[in-house]
Amino acid sequence: MPDEEPMLPSEIREKVLSQHREIEAMLEELRLGASELLQGLETADRVKRAATALRGILELHMAFEERYMAPAIREADGFGPERIRHLQDEHEEQRADLDRLVDAIRDAAKPQDIAAAVHKLVDILKKDIDEEERDYVNEDLLRDTLVPSDTFGG
Ligand SMILES: [Fe+2]
Ligand SMILES: [Fe+2]
DSSP: OOOOOOOOHHHHHHHHHHHHHHHHHHHHHHHHHHHHHHTTSSOHHHHHHHHHHHHHHHHHHHHHIIIIIHHHHHTTSTTHHHHHHHHHHHHHHHHHHHHHHHHHHHHOOSHHHHHHHHHHHHHHHHHHHHHHHHHTSSTTTSOGGGSOGGGGTO
16 A cells, blocks of 8 residues: 555544534434334335444444544644543444444334434434534644644754
């Protein structure tokens, strides 16, 4: 693999934010699917498949954040190591929530049970995204001016 061009903090921030918007769109679709399932307008199978796909997307998203966002945050200020620990704890919790709730969605037989687990999952993930943007994915932490200009001077 050729050397990757290092991403600027602002580029990392933009990418994470655009992934968040895509994930939120998926969450809304999943929530809508669960409502339609209750009205007999959607099949349990399709809702279950959407939930499984969401788990895969979230896993890729968290891996991206751990690979690119975490190093940028670490260098942002003196609280880097604590923030990284917090980010990792949050991701561990999200992975546990995803495992538990996507399994619950997959194993549920009744539409009501599927819809209840979908709503719980959507609420948790939306809250996580909001908190993450408040704590990390913002211009205070991920901005290019934090790179000292003399870094390029030699
Ligand atoms: Fe995250
Ligand atoms: Fe995220």
